[in-house]
Amino acid sequence: MTLDEKKIRADFPLLNKKINGKPVFYLDNAASTQKPSAVLEALVEFYEGSYANIHRGAYSLSEQATDLYEKAREKVARFIGARPDEIVFTKGTTEGINLAAYAWGGANLSHADMVLISQMEHHSNIVPWQIVAKARKARVEAIRVDTSTLCLDMRQADELLAKKPKVLAVAHASNAIGTVNDVARLCRQAKEQGARVLVDAAQSAPHIRLDVGKIGCDFLAFSGHKILGPTGIGVLFISQSVQKSTPPFLGGGDMIRSVEIGSFTHADPPAKYEAGTPPIAQAIGLMAAIGYIEKIGLERVRGHEIALADLCQKGLEELGCTVYRCGQERWKGGIVAFDTPGIHPHDLATILDRENVMVRSGHQCAMPLHRALGVSATARASFYIYNGKEDVEKLCSGVERAKKIFGTD
Amino acid sequence: MEGNDELYREIILDNYRNPKNRGRIERPDGAAFDSNPLCGDEVRIEVLVRRGVVNKIRFEGSGCAISIACASMLASRLEGKKLSQVQGADKKLVLGLLGGIDPGPSRIKCAMLPLKVLKLALLSAKSKKLNK
Numbered sequence: 001m002t003l004d005e006k007k008i009r010a011d012f013p014l015l016n017k018k019i020n021g022k023p024v025f026y027l028d029n030a031a032s033t034q035k036p037s038a039v040l041e042a043l044v045e046f047y048e049g050s051y052a053n054i055h056r057g058a059y060s061l062s063e064q065a066t067d068l069y070e071k072a073r074e075k076v077a078r079f080i081g082a083r084p085d086e087i088v089f090t091k092g093t094t095e096g097i098n099l100a101a102y103a104w105g106g107a108n109l110s111h112a113d114m115v116l117i118s119q120m121e122h123h124s125n126i127v128p129w130q131i132v133a134k135a136r137k138a139r140v141e142a143i144r145v146d147t148s149t150l151c152l153d154m155r156q157a158d159e160l161l162a163k164k165p166k167v168l169a170v171a172h173a174s175n176a177i178g179t180v181n182d183v184a185r186l187c188r189q190a191k192e193q194g195a196r197v198l199v200d201a202a203q204s205a206p207h208i209r210l211d212v213g214k215i216g217c218d219f220l221a222f223s224g225h226k227i228l229g230p231t232g233i234g235v236l237f238i239s240q241s242v243q244k245s246t247p248p249f250l251g252g253g254d255m256i257r258s259v260e261i262g263s264f265t266h267a268d269p270p271a272k273y274e275a276g277t278p279p280i281a282q283a284i285g286l287m288a289a290i291g292y293i294e295k296i297g298l299e300r301v302r303g304h305e306i307a308l309a310d311l312c313q314k315g316l317e318e319l320g321c322t323v324y325r326c327g328q329e330r331w332k333g334g335i336v337a338f339d340t341p342g343i344h345p346h347d348l349a350t351i352l353d354r355e356n357v358m359v360r361s362g363h364q365c366a367m368p369l370h371r372a373l374g375v376s377a378t379a380r381a382s383f384y385i386y387n388g389k390e391d392v393e394k395l396c397s398g399v400e401r402a403k404k405i406f407g408t409d
Numbered sequence: 410m411e412g413n414d415e416l417y418r419e420i421i422l423d424n425y426r427n428p429k430n431r432g433r434i435e436r437p438d439g440a441a442f443d444s445n446p447l448c449g450d451e452v453r454i455e456v457l458v459r460r461g462v463v464n465k466i467r468f469e470g471s472g473c474a475i476s477i478a479c480a481s482m483l484a485s486r487l488e489g490k491k492l493s494q495v496q497g498a499d500k501k502l503v504l505g506l507l508g509g510i511d512p513g514p515s516r517i518k519c520a521m522l523p524l525k526v527l528k529l530a531l532l533s534a535k536s537k538k539l540n541k
């Protein structure tokens with residue numbers, strides 16, 4: 001069941017290049033993943049052979065492009081256990097969450113309603129809700145992170161859910177510390193209280209098999225570029241259950257049935273939520289990316305990442321680093337956030353960059369979480385299918401070098 | 410990038426570990442604070458300006474070695490200089506403090522933050538005086 005990362009690596013042109021004459025150790029996969037040839041070829045093949053705008057022309061090239069775009073939608077639907085008409089293409093997770101917050105929230109939130117999020121959300125699952133809550137005079141509350149387990153405080157979650165929030169918006173997995181949240185349980189409890197649920201799956205879709213039916217959410221968003229696909233493509237699952245109560249978000253071509261000067265009637269979903277020319281080629285690229293990851297098998301992906309992250313955590317702790325990572329087998333992720341005493345994460349990242357070891361440094365777009373952890377910034381190594389032991393070793397030797405430079409060894 | 414070792418020269422590390430001109434001024438003529446939202450560097454600078462001379466510069470802050478070392482070196486370099494001279498300080502001066510090594514597009518923001526805050530502090534001193 002193990003994964004042959006060297007064989008996988010061969011499929012990724014950039015990872016086989018040298019930068020400044022040295023090999024690449026790419027450990028920023030939670031930010032974005034590299035692209036396999038299969039995805040790049042799908043893009044070129046489409047642009048060279050089948051490209052035209054979709055849902056418009058009565059000519060065969062446009063029909064061919066439309067067919068491929070809709071096949072991509074079907075692929076995504078099967079990938080997460082949804083129906084094709086529940087799949088809306090966006091430009092990424094952020095746009096997906098904004099769509100849900102503005103369209104559903106704008107129509108359904110009212111004075112004194114509670115929007116429940118968590119302290120470990122990415123800013124993209126905080127700020128859209130704050131904006132809409134302010135406009136609707138609703139309020140945003142957050143489930144605490146238990147700083148000893150680095151999991152959500154489920155007892156406090158129970159208390160907050162008992163106060164009947166109108167919507168729960170929660171990450172399936174944290175982008176900063178990798179913790180996987182029990183979203184199925186949270187969804188069940190939220191539903192019992194009559195809340196709608198949005199799951200931010202940006203950090204889970206690339207690593208964990210998703211089934212929107214089993215999770216039980218109304219909305220689920222993820223990005224293509226974090227799962228080997230192109231940038232500019234994302235997915236928002238809008239369950240049939242909320243399609244009536246979610247008005248259109250952007251207005252324009254393709255989302256209408258008819259338009260008068262004074263009014264319009266919208267098309268049926270998913271077109272209802274896809275105004276203008278969508279990212280056609282990017283959707284087709286995403287279809288190739290999902291095909292690639294399915295061939296490997298998502299079940300093997302998570303095991304591989306966890307093993308590397310475990311090794312990485314051990315190595316960094318032996319070097320005196322403080323690691324912020326959930327310790328529970330079921331809920332930990334393939335992300336290792338850490339702090340090296342006496343060395344700011346930015347300085348560390350700059351020194352690591354010399355050997356082409358690429359990590360993220362900063363607040364990881366999760367300022368409330370960092371505040372809860374009592375740190376202003378962390379360094380983060382995040383693993384994916386093409387990473388191996390050499391990446392961990394190179395990172396650890398880089399940290400050792402930084403400690404020498406800073407005289408903290 | 411070969412420049413990293415040179416970027417983290419002893420003078421930078423020294424100013425990071427033992428920053429000069431750190432602290433507050435009891436009744437400053439001007440003060441300003443700013444942060445670097447990407448990495449969380451924070452710098453507050455206070456100044457005393459008398460007869461067209463920047464008599465005293467003090468800073469407080471937290472952040473990476475580059476931002477703290479730059480704040481320290483900038484404050485000690487410009488303290489006692491003419492107001493016009495301090496106002497005219499630019500990126501070239503900051504790069505000079507870094508030994509002429511360009512830290513790259515993302516890290517230059519860390520290096521430039523203290524100068525930005527110093528200029529804001531001078532502006533606040535000016536407006537304070539105008540309001541008197």
